[in-house]
Amino acid sequence: xxxxxxxxxxxxxxxxxxxxxxxxxxxxxxxxxxxxxxxxxxxxxxxxxxxxxxxxxxxxxxxxxxxxxxxxxxxxxxxxxxxxxxxxxxxxxxxxxxxxxxxxxxxxxxxxxxxxxxxxxxxxxxxxxxxxxxxxxxxxxxxxxxxxxxxxxxxxxxxxxxxxxxxxxxxxxxxxxxxxxxxxxxxxxxxxxxxxxxxxxxxxxxxxxxxxxxxxxxxxxxxxxxxxxxxxxxxxxxxxxxxxxxxxxxxxxxxxxxxxxxxxxxxxxxxxxxxxxxxxxxxxxxxxxxxxxxxxxxxxxxxxxxxxxxxxxxxxxxxxxxxxxxxxxxxxxxxxxxxxxxxxxxxxxxxxxxxxxxxxxxxxxxxxxxxxxxxxxxxxxxxxxxxxxxxxxxxxxxxxxxxxxxxxxxxxxxxxxxxxxxxxxxxxxxxxxxxxxxxxxxxxxxxxxxxxxxxxxxxxxxxxxxxxxxxxxxxxxxxxxxxxxxxxxxxxxxxxxxxxxxxxxxxxxxxxxxxxxxxxxxxxxxxxxxxxxxxxxxxxxxxxxxxxxxxxxxxxxxxxxxxxxxxxxxxxxxxxxxxxxxxxxxxxxxxxxxxxxxxxxxxxxxxxxxxxxxxxxxxxxxxxxxxxxxxxxxxxxxxxxxxxxxxxxxxxxxxxxxxxxxxxxxxxxxxxxxxxxxxxxxxxxxxxxxxxxxxxxxxxxxxxxxxxxxxxxxxxxxxxxxxxxxxxxxxxxxxxxx
Numbered sequence: 001x002x003x004x005x006x007x008x009x010x011x012x013x014x015x016x017x018x019x020x021x022x023x024x025x026x027x028x029x030x031x032x033x034x035x036x037x038x039x040x041x042x043x044x045x046x047x048x049x050x051x052x053x054x055x056x057x058x059x060x061x062x063x064x065x066x067x068x069x070x071x072x073x074x075x076x077x078x079x080x081x082x083x084x085x086x087x088x089x090x091x092x093x094x095x096x097x098x099x100x101x102x103x104x105x106x107x108x109x110x111x112x113x114x115x116x117x118x119x120x121x122x123x124x125x126x127x128x129x130x131x132x133x134x135x136x137x138x139x140x141x142x143x144x145x146x147x148x149x150x151x152x153x154x155x156x157x158x159x160x161x162x163x164x165x166x167x168x169x170x171x172x173x174x175x176x177x178x179x180x181x182x183x184x185x186x187x188x189x190x191x192x193x194x195x196x197x198x199x200x201x202x203x204x205x206x207x208x209x210x211x212x213x214x215x216x217x218x219x220x221x222x223x224x225x226x227x228x229x230x231x232x233x234x235x236x237x238x239x240x241x242x243x244x245x246x247x248x249x250x251x252x253x254x255x256x257x258x259x260x261x262x263x264x265x266x267x268x269x270x271x272x273x274x275x276x277x278x279x280x281x282x283x284x285x286x287x288x289x290x291x292x293x294x295x296x297x298x299x300x301x302x303x304x305x306x307x308x309x310x311x312x313x314x315x316x317x318x319x320x321x322x323x324x325x326x327x328x329x330x331x332x333x334x335x336x337x338x339x340x341x342x343x344x345x346x347x348x349x350x351x352x353x354x355x356x357x358x359x360x361x362x363x364x365x366x367x368x369x370x371x372x373x374x375x376x377x378x379x380x381x382x383x384x385x386x387x388x389x390x391x392x393x394x395x396x397x398x399x400x401x402x403x404x405x406x407x408x409x410x411x412x413x414x415x416x417x418x419x420x421x422x423x424x425x426x427x428x429x430x431x432x433x434x435x436x437x438x439x440x441x442x443x444x445x446x447x448x449x450x451x452x453x454x455x456x457x458x459x460x461x462x463x464x465x466x467x468x469x470x471x472x473x474x475x476x477x478x479x480x481x482x483x484x485x486x487x488x489x490x491x492x493x494x495x496x497x498x499x500x501x502x503x504x505x506x507x508x509x510x511x512x513x514x515x516x517x518x519x520x521x522x523x524x525x526x527x528x529x530x531x532x533x534x535x536x537x538x539x540x541x542x543x544x545x546x547x548x549x550x551x552x553x554x555x556x557x558x559x560x561x562x563x564x565x566x567x568x569x570x571x572x573x574x575x576x577x578x579x580x581x582x583x584x585x586x587x588x589x590x591x592x593x594x595x596x597x598x599x600x601x602x603x604x605x606x607x608x609x610x611x612x613x614x615x616x617x618x619x620x621x622x623x624x625x626x627x628x629x630x631x632x633x634x635x636x637x638x639x640x641x642x643x644x645x646x647x648x649x650x651x652x653x654x655x656x657x658x659x660x661x662x663x664x665x666x667x668x669x670x671x672x673x674x675x676x677x678x679x680x681x682x683x684x685x686x687x688x689x690x691x692x693x694x695x696x697x698x699x700x701x702x703x704x705x706x707x708x709x710x711x712x713x714x715x716x717x718x719x720x721x722x723x724x725x726x727x728x729x730x731x732x733x734x735x736x737x738x
Contacts, residue, residue, distance in 0.1 A: 156246025507537020657688020
């Protein structure tokens with residue numbers, strides 16, 4: 001592999017690691033990398049020291065990017081007016097846009113109340129900004145001063161409208177395959193493609209641009225055009241195509257790589273495919289955030305796998321095999337290598353690995369080889385008969401493509417859940433790199449030993465017992481609740497699972513990855529009450545993490561997320577139990593005792609908040625009080641029935657800090673040292689109440705809010721409670737004794 005490829009990939013890998021950890025960890029990582037670099041240089045290992053220097057530089061860049069993004073995000077959220085470039089048509093309802101103000105910019109979802117703008121246009125947006133785990137939201141937005149947008153945005157919007165007109169019912173898939181817009185594909189269909197191992201095919205990438213380039217070369221060959229002019233024409237047509245679809249980064253990367261490859265052939269100056277890969281992988285040099293883009297990661301990993309699989313097939317397939325037999329064997333081998341190399345990325349992102357991926361890809365590749373040129377033809381030839389032919393042909397090919405995904409999806413056990421921990425993901429990544437090296441080198445013994453060692457670590461890692469202090473994780477899920485207690489043995493007690501929205505939920509997007517990447521089984525799930533901002537992610541959590549037990553306040557709810565949670569629990573035969581005051585459960589070194597709700601109390605209620613599960617967790621010598629969305633009436637009931645049990649070191653403040661909770665009498669009974677507030681930034685409810693926050697401060701409580709600090713972690717040591725939040729760490733002394 002050329003030095004330029006090693007350099008580029010080292011820089012990108014270091015960026016991925018550094019951007020994936022908190023700011024304090026970034027500084028520690030940077031210091032460790034610099035020390036290692038100096039040590040290597042001092043011992044004369046200059047090549048290794050150079051790699052360390054590149055990694056240190058990438059880490060420093062990550063520190064700067066993280067700081068800049070945090071500052072800009074806060075600045076944009078405080079604004080009430082922005083310049084917005086719209087990705088989709090904006091009228092009453094939701095629209096996607098790129099907003100800018102005060103020298104900062106970000107992607108945003110704009111909830112339009114008044115005004116209109118077409119996709120590709122630019123306008124002034126006024127409204128109220130909120131942020132949560134999904135990013136920036138602008139609510140009650142008014143759009144004015146609409147003008148034409150940038151050329152690329154206008155071209156992309158025009159192409160999107162053309163696709164909608166030509167392909168009609170197939171427009172959602174056509175948009176994904178032509179311009180990389182997957183927003184119209186239903187979540188269940190996306191999941192089906194992920195489970196069948198075909199998800200990488202439904203978004204514009206190097207594969208799609210490469211298919212078009214190959215089709216153009218074949219056409220030139222059929223027409224017997226001179227080779228050099230044909231290749232130059234292919235370059236021009238590819239550049240025009242990428243411009244027409246708005247120059248999405250994956251397509252630009254693929255076009256640059258193919259352009260470089262074609263130019264080396266035109267100039268008759270062949271170069272290593274690894275150098276071409278390095279050119280396409282160099283996008284993080286321009287925008288470091290690209291390193292975290294799944295499309296970029298899959299594109300680089302997939303291209304490396306193709307090169308490695310091709311090298312392996314040349315070396316291992318018998319030379320006597322000719323024609324279709326050789327092509328089929330090479331395709332199968334390359335598909336297997338590609339599946340193995342990209343599996344860690346797919347498992348980390350989607351939580352599944354398709355065992356049928358090599359087979360489904362073999363079947364889908366020829367369909368995609370026909371489908372992509374058909375879609376391309378429709379985009380570049382504005383003639384009605386051509387458009388009609390393209391639409392009819394594409395419809396049949398899309399049915400066949402989806403049919404392969406459906407057939408693979410129904411095979412039992414074909415796509416098992418795989419939720420790797422961070423350590424497991426590193427081991428899997430090392431395995432993938434070792435597989436690539438083993439494929440491209442003649443003496444592959446050392447690489448295979450590394451691969452076997454990493455695979456062994458991957459298998460052994462879940463079996464290693466966890467030893468640590470008990471922890472509380474208040475996970476940032478925006479306007480909602482999701483709290484996880486971790487025992488010293490690494491098992492979890494989860495209280496609520498965040499909110500849900502159209503097409504997704506915090507359980508799947510935030511809570512499950514958070515817990516899975518840290519490892520450990522979920523021993524118990526407790527629902528505070530059946531409102532969607534607490535139960536919204538429960539069904540996803542049940543499906544993916546399979547808690548051993550389900551504790552429910554028993555207040556009958558009719559919301560769709562609650563019904564889905566009950567159905568998921570029943571399907572998995574999870575033991576279900578109603579919360580009863582006085583009941584206690586022991587999970588390792590954490591004792592959980594229920595204080596409310598009482599069935600007699602809830603019988604006449606019409607508000608689920610007042611039937612919230614109220615629990616006390618005893619963790620060593622510390623006590624933590626969880627109140628769900630309990631309001632003043634339930635707090636008064638607790639004062640009358642369980643006043644002595646309310647005193648706690650840590651209080652999860654009721655109802656996101658609303659003024660309807662945390663009465664003076666209740667706060668006087670609890671006397672917390674730490675007050676946890678799970679709340680979305682700039683939320684529409686005005687939570688938390690300034691009056692309640694002031695009362696907590698006057699009571700001597702240290703207030704920790706997810707809208708200000710993000711996810712908060714408490715570690716219960718014998719002498720103090722350690723706090724980690726927003727990249728900082730500090731201790732809070734316990735004062736409550738019993």
